[in-house]
Amino acid sequence: MSAPTALITGTSSGIGLAIAVGAARAGWRAVATMRDVSRSDALRRAADAVGVADLVEVRRLDVVDPASVSACVAAVIAEHGRLDAVVNNAGAGHVGTLEQETVDDVRAVMEVNFFGVLHVSRAALPHLRASRGRLVTVTSVGGVVGQPFNEGYCAAKFAVEGFMEALAPVAATVGVTVTVVEPGAVASEFVANVGVDRDAAVAQAGVYAPALRAYLDRTAGAFAAAAQSPADAAAAVVATLTDPEPAPRVQTSTTARQFVGAKLADLDGRAVATITAGWLV
Template identity: 70%
Template sequence: MTTQTTQTTQTTTTTETTDPADSTGPTRTVLITGTSSGIGLATAVTAARAGWHVIATMRDTAKADALLAAADRAGATVDVRALDVTDPASVEACLSGLDRLDALVNNAGAGHVGTLEQEDVQDVRAVMEVNFFGVLHVTRAALPLLRASRGRVLTVTSVGGVIGQPFNEAYCAAKFAVEGFMESLAPVAATVGVSVGVVEPGAVASEFVANVGLAHDAEQQAGPYAPALSAYLARTRDAFANAQTPQDVATRIVEWLTATRPAFRLLTSDAARAFAATKLKDLDGSAVQTLTGGWVAP
């Protein structure tokens, strides 16, 4: 099969699944955001191989080469379109051109490392725009189509949307917001036939970590927080040495899209489940504070 690029302006699931390209109807369409690398790229290719018509979106389609090459190697076809999740006009242009949509995977996001005293509040707002309001813009625009198809919305959050993590204040705030929003939306959307869920990976070996915007001399510039930041970065490097692969996460996402009764929360590894469980059974917050406090102890 060949790939094509169209530029426009515009915790557990059941194992029983349905075929997105069965003989009873048209091939199902999924729109995935943030597909230039990592989880988004792997999910786009995996979904295409599974029979979905994949609309693979990214802010800059000039960065589509890696996705297109991966799709070619897999014998899959993906439809690449421009979409900036922080720009409502871009979202509207992309979604308004669709006749059918069966699933949305909100994957686009940006990491961020920093602490409040040393940051401009505008930096925090920028993190919220990408990781929270971007999800809202796309989901809102997609819902009429998803109501028509009785489709699904799956948003990639993080275990950082369950447990606040040192030096990830803005990022975790955005992911907490996404989790709360989607958990609240899910029962409402269900009344009109739309399934809503979140996927919470732990450490994933992708370009995401390299793109958190941390200066090379950040430890030297951290002032009184330098010992804590050094300890945190050392612990993080160790964690990502044994990270889950994007393909592992993508496989779970595509399984969720066709599961008979998809769960709201999808944790993608044993490590992620164990970590999130610390919070979910921590009624007074002491267990989490003990855990994450150890990450920044000099």
């Protein structure tokens, strides 16, 4: 039998790159998609280094462009005849607070992190129904716990979590398994891609400057001290592709499990409010 086929978004670096390589090592044909295929060199080198280059196939897909999504999915079906799994990994970080950014800024975050997931999932679902496949979405602990100066990002990730939690029982009636995977801090280009100049951001933050300074310093320290490697985070995602009965919600580390667990056990919100308030002093 031919290898099962998984389409993975956002694979030019970080977790997505590691997921594509890890899936190929687990015997999947990894259709590794990215907005700019000229950035695929690192992925190709990583796949070649572990002997799975023949199972990693790079294709262009821009999650915010429905035509791009439809064209990519159609090409995969035309070439391979089936689609057994989708991993929604593409996303973009964002730091900001409501009074100092526009609604359009927040809308742009939602387009990538929420509506991008919907575009890909909607195009893939008919084919996942046919294969009784899996829909896996990489969210974040920020999809469970609201975090200071991450309002737009957390809103998008909360939306993804709610959408997938609601979709899961419906999809199960037609044979599709839905899982969300929640990383915590991961040492990847994702953080760099947020594009925050710490000193400039603090200088422009006005009354929020002390809190933003404390938040940025705390976050930099957390990533330096406890960030998980992309490969370790990706391993949890790949496991959902092979687990006979994957859980609807998966965290990628002990730290992520503890953080998410604090929220899910916090009925009145005070415990989480105490935790996150402590990041701003």
